[in-house]
Amino acid sequence: MPLIEKGRVVEDRFHRIGDDEALPEGAPVLIGIDRFLREAEALKGRQAPVGVIWPNDRPIGEIEPYLGQLSLIALGFPIFRDGRAYSQARLLRERLGWTGPLRAVGNVLQDQFLLMQRSGFDQIEAVKQADAAAFEEVVHRYSAFYQPATDERPSLLRQRLGRTARPE
Amino acid sequence: MAAPQQQKLKVNGPVAVTANRLSDGVVVWRTAAGGWSTDLADAAVVTTAPEAIALLESASVRHTDAVGAYVAPVVVVEDGTVRPGNLRERIRVAGPTFTLPGALGADLPAA
Amino acid sequence: MYVYDEFDRAFLAERVAEFRDQVNRRLAGALNEDEFKPLRLMNGVYLQLHAYMLRVAIPYGTLSAAQLRRMAHVARTYDRGYGHFTTRQNIQFNWIKLENLPDAMAELAEVGVHGIQTSGNCIRNVTTDQWAGAVPGEFDDPRIWAEILRQYSTLHPEFTYLPRKFKIAITAAGHDRAAIKVHDVGLRLHRNEAGELGFEVLVGGGLGRTPFVGKSIRPFLPVRELLSYIEAIMRVYNQYGRRDNIYKARIKILVHEIGAEEFSKAVEAEWAAIRDGALHLTDEMIEEIRSRFVYPAYEALDDEPAEFTAAMADPRFATWFANSVHPHKVPGYSIVTISLKPVGAPPGDATADQMDVIADLADAHAFGEIRVGHEQNLCLPSVARRDLPELWRRLDAAGLATPNVNLVNDIISCPGLDYCALANTRAIPVAQEIAKRFADLDKARGIGRLHINISGCINACGHHHVGHIGILGVEKNGQEFFQITLGGRADEQAQLGTLLGPAVSYDQVPGLVEDVVATYMELRSGPQELFVDTVARLGVEPFKERVYAAH
Numbered sequence: 001m002p003l004i005e006k007g008r009v010v011e012d013r014f015h016r017i018g019d020d021e022a023l024p025e026g027a028p029v030l031i032g033i034d035r036f037l038r039e040a041e042a043l044k045g046r047q048a049p050v051g052v053i054w055p056n057d058r059p060i061g062e063i064e065p066y067l068g069q070l071s072l073i074a075l076g077f078p079i080f081r082d083g084r085a086y087s088q089a090r091l092l093r094e095r096l097g098w099t100g101p102l103r104a105v106g107n108v109l110q111d112q113f114l115l116m117q118r119s120g121f122d123q124i125e126a127v128k129q130a131d132a133a134a135f136e137e138v139v140h141r142y143s144a145f146y147q148p149a150t151d152e153r154p155s156l157l158r159q160r161l162g163r164t165a166r167p168e
Numbered sequence: 169m170a171a172p173q174q175q176k177l178k179v180n181g182p183v184a185v186t187a188n189r190l191s192d193g194v195v196v197w198r199t200a201a202g203g204w205s206t207d208l209a210d211a212a213v214v215t216t217a218p219e220a221i222a223l224l225e226s227a228s229v230r231h232t233d234a235v236g237a238y239v240a241p242v243v244v245v246e247d248g249t250v251r252p253g254n255l256r257e258r259i260r261v262a263g264p265t266f267t268l269p270g271a272l273g274a275d276l277p278a279a
Numbered sequence: 280m281y282v283y284d285e286f287d288r289a290f291l292a293e294r295v296a297e298f299r300d301q302v303n304r305r306l307a308g309a310l311n312e313d314e315f316k317p318l319r320l321m322n323g324v325y326l327q328l329h330a331y332m333l334r335v336a337i338p339y340g341t342l343s344a345a346q347l348r349r350m351a352h353v354a355r356t357y358d359r360g361y362g363h364f365t366t367r368q369n370i371q372f373n374w375i376k377l378e379n380l381p382d383a384m385a386e387l388a389e390v391g392v393h394g395i396q397t398s399g400n401c402i403r404n405v406t407t408d409q410w411a412g413a414v415p416g417e418f419d420d421p422r423i424w425a426e427i428l429r430q431y432s433t434l435h436p437e438f439t440y441l442p443r444k445f446k447i448a449i450t451a452a453g454h455d456r457a458a459i460k461v462h463d464v465g466l467r468l469h470r471n472e473a474g475e476l477g478f479e480v481l482v483g484g485g486l487g488r489t490p491f492v493g494k495s496i497r498p499f500l501p502v503r504e505l506l507s508y509i510e511a512i513m514r515v516y517n518q519y520g521r522r523d524n525i526y527k528a529r530i531k532i533l534v535h536e537i538g539a540e541e542f543s544k545a546v547e548a549e550w551a552a553i554r555d556g557a558l559h560l561t562d563e564m565i566e567e568i569r570s571r572f573v574y575p576a577y578e579a580l581d582d583e584p585a586e587f588t589a590a591m592a593d594p595r596f597a598t599w600f601a602n603s604v605h606p607h608k609v610p611g612y613s614i615v616t617i618s619l620k621p622v623g624a625p626p627g628d629a630t631a632d633q634m635d636v637i638a639d640l641a642d643a644h645a646f647g648e649i650r651v652g653h654e655q656n657l658c659l660p661s662v663a664r665r666d667l668p669e670l671w672r673r674l675d676a677a678g679l680a681t682p683n684v685n686l687v688n689d690i691i692s693c694p695g696l697d698y699c700a701l702a703n704t705r706a707i708p709v710a711q712e713i714a715k716r717f718a719d720l721d722k723a724r725g726i727g728r729l730h731i732n733i734s735g736c737i738n739a740c741g742h743h744h745v746g747h748i749g750i751l752g753v754e755k756n757g758q759e760f761f762q763i764t765l766g767g768r769a770d771e772q773a774q775l776g777t778l779l780g781p782a783v784s785y786d787q788v789p790g791l792v793e794d795v796v797a798t799y800m801e802l803r804s805g806p807q808e809l810f811v812d813t814v815a816r817l818g819v820e821p822f823k824e825r826v827y828a829a830h
Contacts, residue, residue, distance in 0.1 A: 083440025118436035146430040148557035192376035193330035232308040264697035269361040270630035
């Protein structure tokens with residue numbers, strides 16, 4: 001599945017490793033929550049980056065003690081109509097101060113790219129090749145945004161005020 | 169008449185497979201030839217659950233022709249004419265059961 | 280009227296372009312129906328029994344004459360020459376083709392009208408009092424706040440895939456015409472002891488399969504905090520609302536399961552973290568929105584002009600006036616309700632020709648403004664009293680002056696099985712038949728205020744739980760049956776109706792309603808005691824005894 005970062009399809013340098021598989025020496029890995037929590041202490045000493053797939057039904061606040069040892073956080077969309085991870089993403093960025101890579105995984109379609117970008121995701125794992133190709137187009141489809149979000153595009157309330165202050 | 173798509177398939181008597189045409193929503197019926205027709209008379213009518221399931225599966229292969237296919241009861245009257253099998257299907261075939269507002273509504277065909 | 284600026288217009292054009300692309304991808308097969316359905320729903324496009332249906336929002340119930348004319352045009356060009364006004368300040372076009380939808384939407388967008396978020400699991404069209412800004416005694420114009428919420432919620436990145444749909448209603452008057460107690464969030468605008476403007480916040484109200492009256496979680500929220508507090512509610516709901524069962528996914532179930540107090544605590548905790556952030560509304564922001572509401576240039580007029588006094592000699596005019604006209608906050612003006620319930624017609628339907636007539640009358644007599652209420656009637660919010668006789672004559676000629684507002688045949692009804700893919704039974708023909716039984720409007724006036732609400736299934740789009748008489752269609756062995764409830768109401772004393780007894784068949788419903796009404800006429804303490812008050816005083820038992828004895 002194509003991984004999009006900063007608008008470009010990039011190679012995924014993280015290896016997704018199952019709960020019972022051995023971790024490849026020296027390579028970045030992305031692992032599930034159960035394994036991560038079980039091995040969190042041991043993983044602190046690992047010499048290569050570790051990422052976790054945090055499920056959308058576990059309060060995101062619980063990730064806080066582990067942020068320092070993580071190199072990637074992936075949030076899941078088991079079906080694309082399940083929007084819990086949007087809130088998790090915003091809380092990670094705005095409340096917990098996570099500045100590292102934040103990846104959307106699961107049933108991720110192009111019609112959600114903009115919402116994901118606005119909620120703080122900077123990596124998107126698209127299901128469809130054609131969707132990945134359409135990334136630039138779909139995230140620039142709108143020129144105005146009504147509400148403030150994580151992306152800090154100005155909201156219309158403020159844009160209009162700016163205009164009011166500087167009449168044309 | 170809970171949405172028929174959600175019902176378990178029970179076949180007691182003649183049934184056909186129906187859906188709405190993707191492009192305009194018009195009611196269509198699955199034909200024996202593997203196409204869709206707006207005329208109930210063209211519908212493939214079957215009487216057993218395995219036949220109905222096969223018909224439904226064949227109807228779901230291409231998703232660009234019709235939407236929301238399901239098995240609907242029909243009635244075959246003595247001369248062989250096929251009629252809708254319940255109130256919901258009668259309304260789908262014949263339109264609302266009251267006069268539509270305005271002249272336009274009354275004049276146009278149900279489809 | 281709220282005036283759209285270039286941002287809003289650009290946004291709508293971009294939205295239409297996006298939907299056009301989505302429709303093209305669907306028709307070409309790049310999207311399957313599972314993927315496309317949520318996208319079309321976000322734009323108000325349903326698939327019903329016979330055709331696609333487009334639901335278009337009428338934000339806070341306010342329409343310009345130009346917008347209504349455009350709706351008439353869409354009805355004529357893309358549909359079958361009529362539209363249906365719903366219980367949620369929307370209009371529905373029932374016969375529209377998917378392949379034509381982008382063009383129809385583009386035409387609507389030109390006048391600032393759209394179907395965005397009229398469906399789907401997002402924050403829906405925010406509704407309010409159809410008399411907002413015109414009725415005496417409001418604390419503020421609730422539409423200012425509905426507009427702020429509309430903008431805030433439009434394509435909200437975090438809250439577009441909620442567990443379930445989310446409906447917010449606002450009232451700013453003593454009498455609640457917006458049914459705020461049966462919404463996911465209800466906002467009651469009022470002033471505190473210090474004279475500051477704020478909201479009482481209710482959550483967890485709603486109808487449907489599991490009806491609840493909303494619970495108050497905050498008696499006073501300063502208006503500047505509106506968006507941060509709503510965002511806190513939404514964030515708690517988005518994370519903790521149930522997603523395992525569609526029937527338990529509304530916020531009312533979460534509030535019920537964890538309790539209003541626990542829910543409130545979670546909201547307050549979230550709110551504490553964000554209340555001073557980007558969503559804090561400054562006075563300048565509020566004024567900016569307020570400044571784009573253009574109010575009529577009222578003149579200093581007489582309340583009893585000669586034209587009006589002369590017309591009152593005509594009993595037909597006087598009857599219509601007494602029934603359909605309400606006092607305005609400005610002397611010399613009135614609020615006029617236009618009944619879309621001529622006896623025997625589908626409730627809430629208007630033909631394209633009628634829409635054009637109403638738009639013309641709004642231009643001629645009502646500052647070009649029309650309102651839509653949840654009772655499925657229209658309203659001209661500001662008409663000079665001297666113009667009332669002329670207005671009435673023209674409404675009457677177009678079949679729009681039936682003096683039955685709030686009477687037994689001003690029935691609220693969902694579309695039912697005649698259109699809707701979810702319905703169990705028909706609703707519109709039931710309403711038509713009941714209305715005919717009370718076709719004698721003098722008699723109906725003698726009965727007084729009586730709201731009948733009909734839903735063709737448990738989803739309760741006809742708000743049957745809060746009808747003075749509620750009628751719910753259920754299916755039994757393939758036949759249409761109806762449960763009757765009495766004593767519901769949607770106003771500030773909101774209450775769910777009580778079941779009268781066993782369900783009755785389609786043919787029995789009109790007679791049963793007649794019997795209920797006859798029982799009320801016998802039992803009421805006098806003409807001043809409304810139906811709903813008699814039921815409150817006596818309960819349903821006396822009604823049950825008489826009605827079921829007769830059937």
